[in-house]
Amino acid sequence: MAGFALCSLKNFVSVWILVFAIIGPGVESLGAEVQKLAPSKAPFPTRSLVAVEGVIYCKSCKFPGIDTLFGATPLAGAVAKLECNSTKHPVTSVGKTDKNGYFLINAAKVSSYGVHKCRVFLASSPSAFCKEPTNINGGIKGARLIFRKVFFRGTKPVFLYTSGPLAFAPSNKTACVH
Numbered sequence: 001m002a003g004f005a006l007c008s009l010k011n012f013v014s015v016w017i018l019v020f021a022i023i024g025p026g027v028e029s030l031g032a033e034v035q036k037l038a039p040s041k042a043p044f045p046t047r048s049l050v051a052v053e054g055v056i057y058c059k060s061c062k063f064p065g066i067d068t069l070f071g072a073t074p075l076a077g078a079v080a081k082l083e084c085n086s087t088k089h090p091v092t093s094v095g096k097t098d099k100n101g102y103f104l105i106n107a108a109k110v111s112s113y114g115v116h117k118c119r120v121f122l123a124s125s126p127s128a129f130c131k132e133p134t135n136i137n138g139g140i141k142g143a144r145l146i147f148r149k150v151f152f153r154g155t156k157p158v159f160l161y162t163s164g165p166l167a168f169a170p171s172n173k174t175a176c177v178h
Contacts, residue, residue, distance in 0.1 A: 048158060050159050051158050055097070056122065056167065075101050075127060076098060078103075080123060082094070083121065085117050086113075119142030132171050134168065136166060138166075144163075147160075148160045
């Protein structure tokens with residue numbers, strides 16, 4: 001067994017001597033050529049603008065105490081708040097829902113680098129009947145943002161995120177009309 005190991009070591013050394021004899025002095029310059037091809041510093045990715053969308057509903061009063069959107073209706077005029085704590089100075093932006101409960105917040109001072117520190121909260125409801133914020137998808141504690149797609153505003157890319165559907169619930173003090 002020791003003879004086999006010694007024999008294969010001799011073959012290995014012989015092969016490498018042959019390789020160096022064929023390649024010759026070009027081996028030293030090969031490393032220099034590789035260094036010339038490799039960039040000295042990788043370019044930084046560009047920062048992109050961020051927008052956040054979502055829908056705010058009024059929960060059905062048929063399911064009190066249950067976190068469900070079954071039977072919920074879109075809430076027009078509700079306000080969602082985007083809070084980002086990725087800098088020394090926190091950034092807050094708000095968006096108001098349309099007749100379909102849809103909001104879009106263009107976060108002008110937030111870039112794609114700091115979006116991981118952003119959350120969406122339920123801010124206010126225009127309805128006297130449906131004013132209690134719920135924690136469905138994080139409406140009270142802060143909804144995490146989920147990347148959706150990239151679109152372009154002119155030539156600038158905008159990263160679009162969604163918060164998922166959020167909801168206010170009917171107050172226990174009001175009669176259920178929903």
